[in-house]
Amino acid sequence: GGPRPLPGQEVSVKVLGALEDGGLVERDPRLIFVPGHGDVVQALELGVPTMQPGEVSFFLAAFPYAYGRPGSREPDVPPEAPLLFEVTLLEVRDGPDPQPLPPAVRLRLGSQRRERGNYHFARADFAAALRSYRLSLRALDGPTTAPPGPEEEEELREQRVKCLNNCAAAELKLGRAEEALAACEAALRISPDNGRALLRRGQVGLVSPHTNPLTSARPSSYPPLLSPQLLAEQGRDAEAALVLRRALELDPANKVIHTELSRLAKRQSPPCNT
Numbered sequence: 001g002g003p004r005p006l007p008g009q010e011v012s013v014k015v016l017g018a019l020e021d022g023g024l025v026e027r028d029p030r031l032i033f034v035p036g037h038g039d040v041v042q043a044l045e046l047g048v049p050t051m052q053p054g055e056v057s058f059f060l061a062a063f064p065y066a067y068g069r070p071g072s073r074e075p076d077v078p079p080e081a082p083l084l085f086e087v088t089l090l091e092v093r094d095g096p097d098p099q100p101l102p103p104a105v106r107l108r109l110g111s112q113r114r115e116r117g118n119y120h121f122a123r124a125d126f127a128a129a130l131r132s133y134r135l136s137l138r139a140l141d142g143p144t145t146a147p148p149g150p151e152e153e154e155e156l157r158e159q160r161v162k163c164l165n166n167c168a169a170a171e172l173k174l175g176r177a178e179e180a181l182a183a184c185e186a187a188l189r190i191s192p193d194n195g196r197a198l199l200r201r202g203q204v205g206l207v208s209p210h211t212n213p214l215t216s217a218r219p220s221s222y223p224p225l226l227s228p229q230l231l232a233e234q235g236r237d238a239e240a241a242l243v244l245r246r247a248l249e250l251d252p253a254n255k256v257i258h259t260e261l262s263r264l265a266k267r268q269s270p271p272c273n274t
Contacts, residue, residue, distance in 0.1 A: 001052055001053065001054060002052055002053040002054070002092070003052070003092070004049060004050065004051060004052055004092075005035060005048065005049050005051075005089075005092045007035075007036060008034065008036075009034070009035075009092050009093060009094055010032060010033070010034050010092075010093045010094075010099075011032070011033060011034070011035065011048055011089060011090075011091065011092050011093075012030050012031070012032050012089075012090040012091040012093075013028075013030075013031050013033075013044070013048060013087050013088060013089055013090055014028070014029055014030065014031070014087070014088040014090055015027070015028045015031050015044070015085060015086070015087055016085065016086040016087075017066075017075070017083050017084070017085050017086075018083065018084050018086075019077070019078070019081055019082075019083065019084075020081075020082060020084075025075045025076055025077050025083070026075045026083075026085075028112075030090065030105070031044075031112070032109055035048055035049050037131065037132075037135060038116075038120070038128045038131055038132065039113055039116055039132055039135055040116065041061065041065065041066050041067065041083075042061070042064070042065040042066075043059045043061035043065040043066055043083070043085055044059070044085065044087065046065070047059045047085075047087065048087060048089060051087070051089040052089065053089050053090070053091060053092055054088075054089065055088070055089050056086065056087070056088045057086075057087050057089075058084065058085065058086055058087075059084070059085040059087060060082065060083075060084050060085075061082060061083050061084075061085060062082050063079075063080045063081055063082055066081065066082065066083040067081065067083070067119070068123065070122070070123070072119065074115055099142075099143075100142075100143040100144060100145045101142065101143075101144060101145060102144065102145050102146065103144050103146065103147075103148035103149070103152040103153075103156065104152065106139055106140060106142060106144060106156070107140070107152065107155055107156060107159065109136075109139040110136045110137075110139040110140040110156075110159050110163070111136075111159065112136075113132050113133070113135045113136035113139055114132070114133060114136040114159070114162060114163055114166065116132040117129040117130070117131075117132030117133040117136065117163075117166060117170075118166070119132075120132060121166070121169070121170060121173075124173075126170045126173040126174050127170075127174065129166070129170045130167060130170040130171065130174070133163050133166045133167045133170060134167065136159070136163045137160065137163045137164070137167075140156055140159055140160050140163065141160070157190055157191070160187075160190055161187045161190050161191045164183045164184070164186050164187035164190070165183070165184075165187055167179075167180075167183040168180045168181075168183035168184045168187070171183060
């Protein structure tokens, strides 16, 4: 018993999700989320706030309230598939202060939220994807009940870099070049030779050649950059080319990098006079 979750509170639930034929596609002994943040499927977003701690509920979700018309690869859900969820509400906590969690739980929570962001990104809901990626970073950076071991520390680092790269991609799709570049720089501070971050950073220089971050009113959601400006307005193309060539050294077979360098070369070429 106890009160139902209030807006802004964090919940922990045990979830089982099955297809109509009984095939189990989702099993999570402790799924943690804040209802309303877009972090889980709509069936859970809408259903869990009606529950009390300790209660077990069954939600039969039509596909718009599960994984949508396309379905999902992770978990493996066919297109337009309804799902039956068995949900146990384990705990309700006040937010937004993060709770100390074991490193393994932080890793699982971060991965879950990043995958949810990928789900939104694949459906071109870039604002929702960005929200999930930021929630993933918050989970990865939260307090732990014990120091992570060497392998856990490495995995936390790798997941942070993945999330920051995904944030940069979503920011680019939303037309926010300054924020995209900030996410790239944050990823490169963790992993200086990360090819994807270098590629994104070069792409930002290509899509926003006249952006001056010092005049932008939007505060960055990422750690501050090492340089006083994101990229100098003068010479941005040259820096973009430098970054992309460095990325190419790390991944010579990457076709996207070759394409971006070709675009840059064409833009730098003077127009032919006829």
